[in-house]
Amino acid sequence: MNISIFISQNLERILVEWEAFAATFGAVADKMSSEDLRDHARQILEFVAEDIETAESEQERHAKSQGLATRTARSESASSIHGRLRYASGFTLLQLIAEYRALRASVLKLWRAECVDVSVDSAQDITRFNEAIDQSLAEAAVAYSDRLNETREMFLAILGHDLRSPLAATLTAGSYLSRPGAFDDRVQQIGIRVKRSAASMNGMVNDLLGLASTQLGDGIQIQRxxxxxxxxxxxxxxxxxxxxxxxxxxxxxxxxxxxxxxxxxxxxxxxxxxxxxxxxxxxxxxxxxxxxxxxxxxxxxxxxxxxxxxxxxxxxxxxxxxxxxxxxxxxxxxxxxxxxxxxxxxxxxxxxxxxxxxxxxxxxxxxxxxxxx
The missing domain is CATH 3.30.565.10 (Histidine kinase-like ATPase, C-terminal domain)
Known part of the structure; x- marks a missing residue:
């Protein structure tokens, strides 16, 4: 029995192992339901089985080995959705990768237990299976990383924006206290230090906002x-x-x-x-x-x-x-x-x-x- 048929006929057995493994991630999985732990695993396995059966030219096989496989015309793959949802659930990227490692091992272990004969065709099956798993993992990891980057840059943008008002007030206070002749030397020196610190922090805020702008894909916008x-x-x-x-x-x-x-x-x-x-x-x-x-x-x-x-x-x-x-x-x-x-x-x-x-x-x-x- 080739791997694609085995996957299609043993989805539930494989999903039980997937769920059991995902449940070992401690606090992040403690409050997740069985449905949440399985997430889009069924659709991912169905994609893997379908991909193994899809005819490939030598050129397509070479492209896939380099991570350049052509995506099918679909809005978003189950793998990408899985990556996004795992990020939202609090999984780390290493835990996401570990899930796929466990999925690969589970399928091969169960398949070998029933199919003891190894032939040229079965070796080809294993190659195609590994390629499909790698492609699915790559899509999930990209989706996870995209969400992580979006969250990080949004945090930087909000942080920089919200710091501007208190920094402006601090800078104004420092300028007021450091006015020559307005206060004694001790207060004036305090004002100078306050003004200096506010200026330094303001530069950091400007740089954070610039980083957020470039990392979100907008780049630095200029107005001549x-x-x-x-x-x-x-x-x-x-x-x-x-x-x-x-x-x-x-x-x-x-x-x-x-x-x-x-x-x-x-x-x-x-x-x-x-x-x-x-x-x-x-x-x-x-x-x-x-x-x-x-x-x-x-x-x-x-x-x-x-x-x-x-x-x-x-x-x-x-x-x-x-x-x-x-x-x-x-x-x-x-x-x-x-x-x-x-x-x-x-x-x-x-x-x-x-x-x-x-x-x-x-x-x-x-x-x-x-x-x-």
């Missing part, structure tokens, strides 16, 4: 308006100085800096680069910011002295949640989420430009951003 990039650069340095009051920023500007750009986004980009330079640069050494307006583009360069970035680390700098390791003897606290350079890259790309980095003993570390007009 008439603006002055010299003024924007001065504001960016003020933002970075609020978080790093001991950093020495030097701004050099030349050329035509008025044009059609998304000023708030470019200010976020330059602030992130300035914060990065202050965080990783040599203490006491100036951070040089050059802004040059050329005929067809504007070029930003942010240079700091300090430890050379290892060459093997350069390709990963613009990935999300990446931080360089602390250098020996550097006791400065790290307040970054590892998103600043990632967001800067996304903003540059959204403007049709790009960002590059060079790091050497003589040149220091230089981030260069090209933004087309």
């Amino acid at each position: 308006k008439h603006c002055d990039l010299l003024e924007m650069s001065q504001w960016a340095i003020e933002d970075a100085n609020a978080s790093h009051p001991n950093a020495a920023f030097e701004l050099h500007a030349s050329g035509e800096l008025i044009g059609e750009f998304d000023q708030p986004r470019l200010q976020q980009l330059l602030t992130n680069l300035a914060n990065n330079a202050a965080q990783y640069g040599a203490p006491g050494k100036p951070i040089i910011i050059d802004v040059v307006g050329e005929n067809d583009r504007v070029v930003f360069k942010v240079r700091n002295e300090g430890s050379v970035i290892p060459e093997d680390a350069l390709p990963t700098l613009f990935s999300s949640l990446v931080q360089l390791p602390k250098q020996e003897g550097d006791a400065r606290p790290r307040s970054s989420l590892g998103l600043g350079l990632f967001i800067a890259k996304q903003i540059a790309v959204a403007h049709g430009g790009d960002i590059h980095v060079q790091s050497g003993v003589e040149t220091g570390t230089v981030f260069t951003v090209d933004v087309p007009r």
